[in-house]
Amino acid sequence: MSSARAKATATAAVALTTALLVVGPASxxxxxxxxxHVTSTAAIQHVDYTTWRRxxxxxxxxxxxxxxxxxxxxxxxxxxxxxxxxxxxxETDFHPFWELPTPAIADVRALxxxxxxxxxxxxxxxxxxxxxxxxxxxxLKRAGYPVDGLYVRSLPDLFAEVGAYKTAKRAEIxxxxxxxxxxxxxxxxxxxxxHAERTFKLPDYGGKLS
Numbered sequence: 073m074s075s076a077r078a079k080a081t082a083t084a085a086v087a088l089t090t091a092l093l094v095v096g097p098a099s100x101x102x103x104x105x106x107x108x109h110v111t112s113t114a115a116i117q118h119v120d121y122t123t124w125r126r127x128x129x130x131x132x133x134x135x136x137x138x139x140x141x142x143x144x145x146x147x148x149x150x151x152x153x154x155x156x157x158x159x160x161x162x163e164t165d166f167h168p169f170w171e172l173p174t175p176a177i178a179d180v181r182a183l184x185x186x187x188x189x190x191x192x193x194x195x196x197x198x199x200x201x202x203x204x205x206x207x208x209x210x211x212l213k214r215a216g217y218p219v220d221g222l223y224v225r226s227l228p229d230l231f232a233e234v235g236a237y238k239t240a241k242r243a244e245i246x247x248x249x250x251x252x253x254x255x256x257x258x259x260x261x262x263x264x265x266x267h268a269e270r271t272f273k274l275p276d277y278g279g280k281l282s
Contacts, residue, residue, distance in 0.1 A: 113165040117280040121166055125179075127275040132179040135254060135272045139187050142253045142269070146191030152220070152250040153187055154242055155180070156257035157198040157208065159281040160274055162215060172207075176215035180256065180274075184217060193220040193250060197241045197262075199234050200224050221245070239265025 114121065143151065158164040161181070162174040188194050196219065200208055205224045212219050223241040225232075238261060242252055246267055255268035258281060263271040275281070 112167060114281060115166075117165075117277070119165070119277055119280050124166075124275060124281075125177075128177060129179045131272055131274050132183050135256070135270075136183055136186075138270060139183060139192075139254055140190075143187050143190040143192050150193070150248075150250045151191065152193040152195055152245055152252050153184060154195045154197055154245065154252050154255045154268065155184065156238075156259065156262040157196055157200065157212070158258075159276065160256060160258045160262065161196065161217065162211065165281050173211040173214040176217060181216055187254075188218040192253065194218045195221040195223070195245055195250075197223045197238050198225075199237070199261075201230060202226050233261075235261040235264045238262060239267060242267035 114124070139153070145151070155161050159177075161177060161184075163177055164174055167174055184194055194217065196208075196212065196217075198208065202224045205222065208224065209219060209222050212222070223244075225237060229237050242255065242265070245252060252268040253270065255263055255271045256274065257263050257271075258274035258276040259279075260273070263273060
């Protein structure tokens with residue numbers, strides 16, 4: 073895990089935990105002062121939102137025909153899709169932390185929901201720490217994602233290399249009898265290590281997005 077991504081993950085975890093403890097998820101979105109100027113992490117990194125959405129859509133367009141064709145067998149085998157969360161399922165770096173729930177990436181959500189409707193299970197494997205598991209689960213469901221499983225890092229996992237941790241979790245999903253037809257993430261640590269038929273990398277612009 074790069075030092076930049078580790079720092080971003082830690083910062084997001086502290087911020088989300090603070091939001092949960094201080095205002096709770098239901099009222100967190102109203103905690104911001106409307107007169108306060110907010111600059112998103114992506115803006116600080118000079119990542120244009122429109123460009124990012126266009127680049128995400130291009131990856132989803134590549135993934136969709138494969139997922140749809142593969143999901144035709146969902147009735148004969150236990151299939152699953154595995155996703156990273158930050159900037160892979162949710163628009164994390166494009167919104168201040170107190171604007172909860174963090175919105176879904178619409179193109180990714182549409183792909184996932186279509187697959188789920190065809191019988192494909194949906195699992196999320198994230199580097200977020202276990203302390204914000206409930207908040208993360210709430211956010212994903214409020215953003216419109218089906219959630220058949222959510223894997224977050226336990227205390228021992230925090231000391232493991234992220235790619236190895238995520239690989240191990242995909243192996244656990246396979247051990248439950250699932251065939252992972254697609255693994256989607258925006259960082260190489262989301263995708264390396266195998267245990268997926270296909271991987272689809274969303275843009276992170278050289279690590280500028282967490």
